[in-house]
Amino acid sequence: QESNFGPRDSKEVYYWISNKANLPLFVQYDYVGMKRVAEELKVQVRVAGPTDFDIPGFIAAVEQVCAQKPAGVSVVGGFDPSLTEAVNKCIEMGVPTVVDDGDLPLSKRLTYIGTNWTKIGEAQARAMMAKLPNGGKLAMTSIINADNMREAVKGFTDFVGANGKNKFKIVANEDDNGDAAKAAQITSALLAANPDIVGIAGFDSESGAGIVRALQEGGKKPGEIVVTAMEQTPDFFKNARDGWVEGIVVQNRELFIYYAVKTLYDYNHNGLKTSGLTGVNGGVPVPPTIDTGILLVTKSNVGKVLAALKVM
Amino acid sequence: MTARILAQGIAKQFPGVQALDAVSLAVEPGEIHALLGENGAGKSTLGKIIAGVYSADAGQVFIDGAAVGAIDEVEAGRLGIGIVHQEGSLVGQLSIAENVFAGRQPTGRFGRIDRRAMRERTRALLADLGVTLDPDLKVAQLPPAQAQVVEIAKALSRDLRALILDEPTAALTLNETERLFEVCRTLAARGVAIIYVSHRLAEIFALCHGVTVLKDGRVTGVRRVAETSQDELIRLMVGREVHFARTTGARSFGEIRLEARGIAAAPFVRDASFAVRAGEIVCLAGLVGAGRSETCEAIFGARRLAAGEVLVRGRRVRFGGPWDAMAAGLGMAPEDRKDAGLFLSMDVAANVCATVLDKVSSSGRISSTKADALAGRFIRELRIATPSARHLVGHLSGGNQQKVLLAKWLAMEPDVLIVDEPTRGVDVGARSEIYRILRDLASRGLALLVVSSDLPEVLTLADRIVVMADGCTVGELDGATADEEQVLRLATRHTRVDALPVAA
Amino acid sequence: MSNLALEPAAPSFRSRAGTLPRRTLLRLANSRALMLFVLVAALIAAMSAFYPNNFPTRYNIAAVLLNAAQNAILVTGMMLLMIAGGFDLSIGSILALAGVWAGVAVGWWGWPAEAGLLIGIAVGGLAGLVNGLIVTRLGINALIATLATLTIYRGLTYLTAGTGVTPIGDAFKAYGQSVFLGVQTPFWVMLAVVTVGAWLLANTRFFRQYYFIGGNARAAKLSGIRVERLTLIGFVIMGLLAGLAGVLGASRLNSAVVSAGINVELSVITATVLGGASLKGGEGTVVGGVLGVLFIALVQNAMIINGIGIFWQNIIVGLVLLLGVSLDRFKHTHRG
């Protein structure tokens, strides 16, 4: 497995730093964008960070990478606000630093590239409610202590509160710890606790697979309980085709690091000055956020996705 | 006739110690052969080499004339070599029956352990040794003497060609010792060769045919028991004369230092009363399980008092733990030196200083100079055979460990010292040394309470003998005039709580 | 503090009054296993009484059992190791490694499902063998040895297939998803493993030796028990069982996940200790360990059915754990 991309002899090195840096989700999507941009710009892009959930290790990696004075750093920010100071330190040391996937709004990062997790929550809520005109009990599962998940949970909850009136009731917000087997266990218990539950939303990449498995094991029919989830493996999209999942939120993850490195590269090389307020550092060309947008995959558009991914 | 066991030119080195150096030993079938020597002479090491626990650096072992190569415990067992280890090989959490058949349990269908057969055979083996115990009892619940019997039963549970007994009687009382001798004679009559290690010379003369004496890892003599004398053996072992003299005449004692009044402590002590005066050696005698050790622990604050009171210098005390007892001037050397007495993975100096950390430190800081000086003093005074004060206690021979245990408590300089089995596993030379030290301490005004299951020892040491039976003190005897029979009669007399002649 | 623990409750052969079931009952008495059995029964009874429509349903019970299967398989091996005074922290990584190898063999190379299962289990056994060799040959203690292999095996898992393998294949998933008597295969496999394991450990001479090793390794060695060899075998068995759990999990989800089994060692050791094992070794039964797994699984299920907020769930699990181990401690103190 490759985790350093681009020409070896390039002196210009960019880093992408994350917790769980080799999460399959990252390998599957983010690494693709990384490879692409490295080859395109003829720079090196390297992966760094702990391979497990280890915030101190993550912070240590950020600080130590910045101590090498690389050409630029992109930090995956969704895990924890405590990364703010580490990012600030990089900026103070003169290392161009951006944040991707989940934001660190209080940090001095040049920009945030990624999706709006509140919107992800809203999108799932919208898809779910559209399918359930009569309302009913809903439940959520995610990684409870990840910052971006909290945003999604809030987006979902607020949207249901604002638009569901008295028809919907959120009965549970559980922690599956990013583990499909745990998500399955929780879903089974949720079904038992609420035999009349109508919808379950999963916010981390492993939630959906676990929810669907538990429904199948629990003797449910496709669509009997409305499920919304995040993208996982290409294979997971089949669940949208087969009716097990009503909506799958796709983040265009390949774009995160692609635009992160491009932005950093531009910051380093392009002489363009902007006069707008967005110009930090004397007007360099960096917008404060770059939203890569989300795509909701449903039964109606899943065919194209499956064809594009070459999944049978 | 070829020797059953023949060891030739055995050498074995441990870091810093040449434990054995060109040692040879021959034992005929049917012979009970004594192996004698001071603590650390290498007896256990030789036994372990024959039983496959250690491999020799040089030399060769022959069984019935056939050379045995590098073997381990399993192979030794297959060759019919049984061994009773000095330090025990029992697992406390498991039952007697399982321990006896460790790894060799009789099995039935599908390899299933046949518990019934195992129990029955254990019962029979124990009965041979004159003990009735429930084979399902956990070994941890047994007092040391009974555990020792189980240990012996375990060695006897195989088909034996040769048996090595490494100080089997150190924890036994007379009765069981007699039974063990009978079993040994029966085995010998069947042609089993027995190597018998003991520090009790009387036993050698009662039981053995031949004797080999070791000193510092070398053979200093091989004799027929019938043709030698105690004095000769001692000379071979120690290199000088050693005599045991009984305490003579009435000495004058000081005030009462320690007094127990009607002590009861769970689960076996019911009613123990006695007093120890300054300068006096009181021996607590009795049979196994009489509750002497528990009485001592209760006095020392290591066991909860259920009833009764303890007085130190006439003042009633309530100890929350051994630390309180120590603050009041009490010390106690426990009987089980491995489990309760020593820190085997620490060195001699650390062990000696364990009770007196404040003495070897100045303003809260440990001083290695003081610690070394203290340890050095006791190494000299008690003649502890150790390469240095830095040697791990776990690597010392049993007798030397016992001396370290004593040193640890002598270092504390208590007013009242309780010593539980002071010479278990100690050689004759060291034993007379320990007696001398204990007497010396007493003459300097220390009050001594000695628990001993060794009757000659009791008679040698005691100014006064307090006998316990069944958790109660049942009588007192004058140390200068008492004889074995009197003590035994008191100890074995069936007593009921309400009919006790409690000592004044 | 391990050396401060009160007296252990090692199993022993009680008197043989009465018939087989009665003897078994007697053996359970006075043990952690019985305590857990009572707790489990009480929890089931209470939940069934308060939530007759939620708890005792076919699907819920099946789900609880199915989800407990992985840990129950692992606890069988862990109990063996802990009885011998050891343990294995690398089981979560072994599980993932085995699953991924099975996934790669079947999903990528197109091998038959059975070959995938076997290769996964074999990989587990091999990993266990390596653990055992490090512990017995290099003399490195089990804690640090298996902590090291925990990260090494996880690393190998990523190297083998960074993205995991999804889907693996229909023939393969049949082994984890087919239903028998209302519950899926992994449960039945678990039942077989646990039953055989419990019987072997309680009754055979070979496995009985592990109690000696844990009780006192030196004494065991002097008694002619081949401590090192048995320890090695213990690690291999643990590895095989972790491999089995790994392939079953992969088969159930039809997906070999590289992050499978992260932190599973802690929950397995928790269940093992709850079930009567101790770090000192020499005590514990498979039945106890499995009841420990079941108890924790039921508590988790009960909390969700009760609708207890996730923040409180942590606290309750912790308290229940303390309760579970302190009940019979209490009894011990009274015995003296």
Next chain:
Amino acid sequence: MSNLALEPAAPSFRSRAGTLPRRTLLRLANSRALMLFVLVAALIAAMSAFYPNNFPTRYNIAAVLLNAAQNAILVTGMMLLMIAGGFDLSIGSILALAGVWAGVAVGWWGWPAEAGLLIGIAVGGLAGLVNGLIVTRLGINALIATLATLTIYRGLTYLTAGTGVTPIGDAFKAYGQSVFLGVQTPFWVMLAVVTVGAWLLANTRFFRQYYFIGGNARAAKLSGIRVERLTLIGFVIMGLLAGLAGVLGASRLNSAVVSAGINVELSVITATVLGGASLKGGEGTVVGGVLGVLFIALVQNAMIINGIGIFWQNIIVGLVLLLGVSLDRFKHTHRG
């Protein structure tokens, strides 16, 4: 397997030949600490030679030392507990709880920064006290007791402030962010803790008692050492240090995070064992433990600078760990 470990290297009252530095050197000799010291020195030399522009820079060294600070503080307490034959798995949760309490006090209630620091440390001490009471009074073994409080304290952390507190405040963050001689405060605090801890453990009568407890708890008790009380104190010290690490971390990051310290117990125990402690107790030194932390931190730093792919990092860390503990094992075998 703990009871199979070879002979331990228990500390002793060494002779005091020569001057202070010479004595220190002698004490190091033949010990895990020396081995680690050599490894650390070798690693530093090699990295400085190969990466003169990356490794021995002010920023890099400062970053390594700062990041090692938390674990080095924790390892000091863990070493004390492990010497006494215990350990504490709940330190990560205590750390988070302490940080969150400090954060809430300062960030939400507007208390002065100093009060926040003190309350955080006090919360840590209290959590340690509870651990100690469970272990010594209820007689529950340290493994299960602190596993239970691990989840309980984490639950309490969530309940106190579900989302954490960010930012806490400028006065507060000054304690963790101000720079002295090029390195931030937490490093200097760590240096003080470690130096004092090492000195106390090596030299004072009071702390020397912990070696005896770990060596043989029963014999220690009969030698007049207050085993239970000292164990309790050990847990409180561990708690206070975890609290200190927690508030320092919160102050350094100006953020009290509910997920702080997750899994930290494993890395701390790894460093402690690497530094010479064993599960059996009775051995180890603070210097060894701190060198263990430093060694692991340097290896990780070296891997970042080397640009070693993350897929290989796990494997390398595991192998290095095995290497670190096996070097002196090797020596042992030759001695015995």
